[in-house]
Each structure stands twice: as C-alpha cells, then as structure tokens.
Amino acid sequence: MDITRKLEILADAAKYDASCASSGAARKDSRGSTGVGSTGGSGICHSYTPDGRCVSLLKVLMTNACLYDCHYCINRRSSNVTRARFTPDEVVQLTLDFYKRNYIEGLFLSSGIIRSADHTMELVIEVARKLREEHHFRGYIHLKTIPEASQALIALAGRYADRISINVELPTQQGLNTLAPEKNLARTEEAMGHIREKIDERYAEKRKPVAPKPPPFATGQSTQMLVGADASTDATILGCADKLYTAHRLKRVYYSAFSPIPEPSSILPLKAPPLIREHRLYQADWLLRFYDFKVEEIAHAAAPNLDLALDPKLSWALRNRETFPVDVNKAPREMLLRIPGLGVRNVERIVRARRYTGLRLADLIRLRLQMKKLLPFIVTADHHPARMGLDSDSLRARFLPPPEQLELSFDAPPAPAAGDFLSVRSGEL
C-alpha cells in the first residue's frame, strides 16, 4: 500500500476527533537548531474544510485496526472498513514535509488499539521521540493516550507531547457498557488524575526555582464527549464536563455531535442529533468556564436539556427576569457578565470606561454591542427599560429566531486561541 492510500485511510479514520487546538503550549522555537518548529502563543488554523472545522494539525491514526468494538466508531473491530498501518518513519516524514510547507503546525497522533494498550502507546510514542530527538522538531505534538497504558509510558508520552488526551466519549458508564464495552469511565478518570498530577508538578516547579526539576511534561490535557449517541441529557453531559474541569483541570472538553459514518452498527442505528445541540453545549461550556455559571443554573433535573432556539445565557436571563435590569454604570463585574449580549471583552471595556465617564446608550452603540438583545436587560444614564416590557411574556417570543435561521450570535470568549475557537462555531444548520 503506498503512502497516498495510507494517508487516505488513516486521515479518514481520524476525522471524528473534534480536538484541533494547538494553543497553550510552552514557548519554544527552532532558532539555533537545525530543525523547524515553534509553539506558544495562540494556535494557528492553517486551513478550513467545508465542514467549518479548522486544519491546524496533521491528524492521523497510527493504524485503524482496533481490538475494541465502540459502536459509534468507524474503526471498531466489527466494521468492514479497509485497514492500514503507518510505520513511525512514514508519520515522521509526513509531519516534517507538511510542516515545512506551512500546511500545519504540528501532529495529532492517535491509534486504534492493537495487541495491548502498552504496545499501542509504544508505537505512538516512537513517532514523537523520533520527531523530537532525531529531527529536533519543536512544533506542536498532541498524543492520544490510553487509560490502561502503564504510568511509565504515559510519562514518556507527556515528555514529548505538548498536549495529551483521553476521550471519555460518553458521560456515563451505562452508556459505555452498551456502546463501548471495553471502555471504563473510572479508569479514564483515574488516568486523568495521574496526568493532572504530572502537569501540576510542572507548574509547581516554576514557583520554586530551588526544587529539583521534574521531567518535562505536556502543559495540558483535553477530552471529547459524543453527543446524541446515547440517551444522556445535556445536564448529564455538562455535569460530567464540569467534574472533569474541576477535578482534573482539563484545558478543554470537546463535544462532538454523533454523525453518520460509512459503516453503521446494528447496535447504534444512525440518528444524528441536530448540530445546534452541539453548539448550545459549547455555549454552555463557555458560560461555565468564563462567566462563572454553575451547571444547575444552565441545565438541571427539571429541565435537563438546553433550549435549542435560544442561547443558554439568554434562556437563563429570561428565567430570572427579577435579576434585571442591571445598571451598567454601577453593577459589579459578575452581574455585567450575566447580561445577554455582553461578552467578557466588552464587560472589561465597560468596567474601565465607567471609571471616567457615565455610560450612555450612544457609548454602548459605539462599542458595537447587540443593542436589541441588550436593551430589555440594562439601565444606563439615559435608558430605563419599561418594566412592562421586561415582565411581559412576549419577551421570550421577541428573541425567538424566525424558523429559517436558528443561529444566534454568541458572546466572544476572552481571546481564545484560533484553533480552540473554531470548533465552537457550530450553530449553523
């Protein structure tokens, strides 16, 4: 099998992993070396495919042969897909050749599981080792790890990689038992805990310059959850994400709406969830991480799924009308963050500006805020929304989009990496 055919198969096999970030790595570059590569600062999306996803890394599998039988996955052992396998040197050469042409800014390497977790990890690590040690490659490397792999191998993977990840795939063990019988949530979380300890050591060392230096390790870990493959509600999904963010300090949780694959399973018939659900989950995730919302405020037992028609912040505001209107000249920062239509960056602008001037509507218009969305919820020196308007049931109706266009703009998060941001743009139908 020639390299072109292998690339076709092993890129196709890797495309269901939504992660594409290449930001948040330690600063390093190729100056003074014979190699190429640099990391640090915000990630760069080198291209975009017509699915709206960015291409920042060469995302391939080492092999798509797999012992596991995860029914949402095209590479499961029950699938009849054509199998292929790269040699480590082939992946190394592809990465360097693509990198030197500025097609990509690094490698995202994963693999189907063959023989055992340790054997598979060794293959993946060998590629990273060659890139780093033999070719002095300083570009971004993201390695997928296997929870059951030995601690020593995970430490080695983290030594070469900028980011490592383990996919939880589904937020409950019941879901995994049905759809991914080899996977175990408790073991995944245990492995994430160990990775967190290693990442923490790396950062602790920076604060204590006299302590012995721990071995280098990746700067972050991330994961992915499938949406719509099992019956999990948004409350369950967000609860799981929140737990991973707090307990294991993940950099990102990616949500991937289950989409049809060419090798459907009899256990998981194809029924793709609306992509807007994935978009709403990303918006809710942003509220958890940057807007100080709690999961129970966004989705809870009584209303476990997000409103598909309205963004979750606006939905929250409509459910909590007694909180509004908020005076933009006086309210604390955390209240400003709760106003629909106001993002983190504009909250900062308002807080700075109001120290010197009383803000009027004209000032907000100059900030190019979404006035129509904002007006019912705010007070300025020259504006007080009619009480009736705020209490009226027609307020929700006013924000419902016409049936044709479900996409609502979402407040920009604080300077996300380009790579991080793109996977969030998924509200389009």
Place this chain on the structure above:
Amino acid sequence: MRTIVIEPEYEAWRNAARQLLAQGVKPDEVLWTDDPQEASLFIGEAVGTRKPAAEAIKVSSAFMDMAKSASAHTDAKRWALLYRVLWRLTLGGERHLLSLATDRDVRQIQDWCKAVGRDIHKMHAFVRFRRVSVDAVTGREQFVAWFEPDHRIVRLAAPFFEKRFAGMDWSILTPYQCAHWDGKRLHFTAGVPRSSAPDEDALDDLWRTYYRNIFNPARVKINAMQSEMPKKYWKNLPEAPLIAGLIAESAGRVQGMLGTEERPAKPAPNNAYLKSLHDMNQRTAAKPTEETGPP
C-alpha cells in the same frame, strides 16, 4: 497649517510626532501625508533631521505598541489620527484616554490594530512554502512563498517565520515587500510580481489527499469555513480547488452512509489483553461506582 511628509513607516511618524509635540503643535494645525506626489502640491516642511527636544514627553508603551500596529494599516488618515490621540494623551491632559473604548478616536485606532492583527495572523496561516532547491554547500532546504497581505505587515509578520523555520532557508514574496531568511539574518527587499514565485510543490498532491479525507461530509458548514478562510485567499492555497467538489458530492455521500446496511457486532477475538480488560470491567461493575451525572 503645516504639511508633514513622511515615509509610510511607524518610525518616520514617531520622529515627526515627537518634534511636533515638543513644539506644542496642535493636531488641527498639521496635515500629514506619506504620498510624495501629493506632498509636492504643498510647500513641504522637512522633519526628521532635527533632534527631538531634550525634555521628551512621556507616553505609555501601550499607546506606542498600538501606534506601531496601526501604522501598518493602509488607511491614509492614520498618521493624523495617531498624532491627535498622542496629543490628547499628553498636552491635551486626557491621560486616561486609552481606557475609553467608547471614544471615537480610540475605537478607530483599535479597529486598525485589529485589522492589522488579523492580516498578520492570516499571513502566518496561509503562506505556503514551495521547495525550490537544496543548497549544495550547506545542505539546507530552500523554500519560496507568495502572499498578498491587505496591509503593510511583512516586517511585523516575519519574526514568526524566523522562529518557526530557522532550520531552512526561505523567502516570502509579496507585491510591496519581501522577507528573506538564510539561517543567520532576516532581511527585507522590495516587492516583486506574482510570476517571481513558484506555483506548485511536489507535496501539494499529498496535502490535498489529506484535506479531502479529513473533511466530514456529514456536517457541511460553508459559512463557518468562509468566515475564517475568505475567498480572497483561495487563489494561493493549493487545497482550495477541491472545495467546490467536496461540497457538491457531500449530500450524495451522506445518503450512501444512510443507505448502508447495518453491520452486526463481531465476537471478540482471542486476545489476552482484551480478556484482561473484560475481567477488570466485570470486577469494577460488581462494586457500585460513583455516579457521574450532575449532583
């Protein structure tokens, strides 16, 4: 009223602005131009040769960084507006001016900075190097790229390429300025026409193979793609000619998936590792595990 003629570079504006400020010249007493043709219509006043006043007026480095970035924009009004904001920040007594994102002048400069920043980011993303040769003496690979930026950003964007591609020789050619790296020194030359750069690279076909296969036809979102990769960049991207075809065939490919007969689950192969996993799973299933949903 006086007319100041400068080179279209940040340093030229800074030198002139320093002198004007030292003389207490108000913004509405100056016309700025970086167009020598236009300047000949006026009785131009030479600046830049005199030394700045001994007592330099201080201004925050945040403003100087903004000014440097905004200077790379192509809007002819930038020199005058930068001077006006400099004057307001200093002699005008509005020391807190940069805190006011609601101020028209500040907002305009921020907009220019944003446009320049985006242009630099897109240059970092969409430059495509083509390998032209290997140096017979040093053995270093040599690459050439062509790019058409919207603004005068080559000097601002080049250090990134030096850091990232130190181990190879490269040139980035643009219509107004070119950047070159030979392993030791970054230097700049005048712009060249498109025909000076190579069109293809032997690797482009393999790259297109990757691009075609990493695309998921089941979730087409053309607007999301185009907002980040506008069509104006497509003519210099080797993968862009594939886009129309991928979109056109996507619906048919999804129909094909939906029409495929569902595959039955195959029994587990005889593998020691797999068996140990199933044993482990059974052991953990025996004892109650922590609920993973929200509280």
